[in-house]
Each structure stands twice: as C-alpha cells, then as structure tokens.
Amino acid sequence: MKLIGYRTSEQDPISVGVLDGETIRPLAPLDEFWSDAFTWIDRAQQIETPGIDVALVNVVAPVPASARVICVGLNYRAHAAEGGFIPPEYPTLFGRWPASLTVGDVSAPVPANEAGLDWEGEVAAFIGTRLESVDPATGVAGVAGYACFNDLTSRKAQKLTAQWTLGKNGDRSGPLGPLVPAHEVGDLSEGLRVRTRVNGTLVQDGNTRDFIFPLGDIIALISETFTLHPGDIIATGTPEGVGYVRNPPWLLGPGDIVEVEIDKLGVLRTPIVDASGRKGA
Secondary structure (H helix, E strand, O other), X not given: OOXXXXXXXXXXXXXXXXXXXXXXXXXXXXXXXXHOHHHHHHHHOOOOOOOEEHHHOEEEOOOOOOOOEEEEEOOEHHHHHHOOOOOOOOOEEEEEOHHHEEEOOOOEEOOOOOOOEEOOEEEEEEEOOOEOOOOHHHHHHOEEEEEEEEOOEOHHHHOOOOOOOHHHOOOOOEEEOOEEEHHHHOOHHHOOEEEEXXXXXXXXXXXXXXXXXXXXHHHHHHHHHOOEOOOOEEEOOXXXXXXXXXXXXXXXXXXXXXXXXXXXXXXXXXXXXXOOOOOOO
C-alpha cells in the first residue's frame, strides 16, 4: 500500500490518499491523518471510497508544515570509507526544511552557481507518534512508514563551511516517494537494497544492513534532546557511489534523469533542469 499527499489546487488543503495505479482513494485531511497515523493506516486497508484520477490533482509530499526533516550523514560504512571518513562516535545530523521537499517526476533545478547536483538515494522514515526520551525499540515501533528519498546536494554550497545546511536545502532538492506502512517493510536491519541510477546507469547499490547507526539508535539519540512528533522524517543516509568522490567527479546536469529504487518502496524518478527550468540542449 502506498499513501500520498494531494490537493485539487494550490489553494486547497492537503489530503492523504491511497495510490492505486492511476487513481487515489481519499483517506483523510493531512492534519487529521497525522493526529492518529497508525489508526488511519489500518483504516486505509478497509475503506472503499470512489477513486480520483491522479492526473486531476496535484501530488505533494504528505508532510505537515510543522515537520522536522532530520538527515543522517555518513551512515553507511562503505560510503564513509569512499570519502576517507572515519565513522564517528555519534551520527552526523543535519536539517532540511519541508519547503525543499517534492515528489517523484518533479524537476530539480541545478543552482546557477553549482556545476551540478549530487545524488544520494536514501530510505526515509516517517515518525507516527510522539517520541520523547525513548529507547531504540520504542523508537522503531513509533515509525509509521518508509519512503524513497533523494537527498540531492549542492556540493559547492555544502563545502563552504562545516555546516551543511545551505547545500542540503536547494529548491525542490528533496524528492520523496509515497509512504509505505512500516508493517509492510519490516526491520531495516534485515536489509533493504538501495539503488540509484542516472540515465539508466547504476551508480549506487547498497543495503541498509551496512548502516553504522541503526534507525532505533538514531531516533533514541534525537529524542533525548527534542521530542519527535508525527510527520517528522528521519532520512537514514546514503550508500557508497555518490558523484563528488569519483575521478573525475560526476554530477547531475540539465537533461539527466535520476532514479532511486528501494526494495518494497518502489522507484523515485527526478528529472534535472537548469536554474531557469530548462532541461538542457
């Protein structure tokens, strides 16, 4: 089952629905869904409502405006090794603003001062309940679902300082796939294959078994400092194979198509355009 956000116009509020092929079965308004996500996910398997043609709505990320998007850097052993980094004692965490999030098939622009964008295919975890000072097992149990994510990165901006915020919040640089309920995905430690392709060429092929920091440990650490709320997202890090470490570096430019494919979660496709929206020559 895949849950998406949608609205009929830019002025309308966001609702959550079940994606069935080319139709959407309406489920609940966005805020109402996140007020009791686990109950709504259970209901989604039973509710039979007339379908809406997906072509007649605007598909958006099912993320509340108040959400925090917490990303984990260097969380795959092989990715840390390819960049010459020694795995840290604690996870490297940085934030994204929800304004940077998009969905599949929405173009991502290369900022005018960047040579290109770098790909980072990831598993994103949606928090489904309030989590404050929890242990790892409780943290994982509080995840409502998972989605494909691409942490498209402006490397020049990222490397200007030790803080990564600027390079990780480019316009439309956070494509996010549909939410798949956690009970359909299972334990990430048992392994989900994470693959990224650029114009059909495989550039990343990792597995969540390679995590340095398990998801439960990450959630527990965060929850000791600030309370996680329904709709918050944890982006769990990317495997080896990013573009900037290659010789020569390989970055995404206008006209490229990048796809993230993750076991049980599907394929997330993003076309790359220039800063003015053109696809290139």
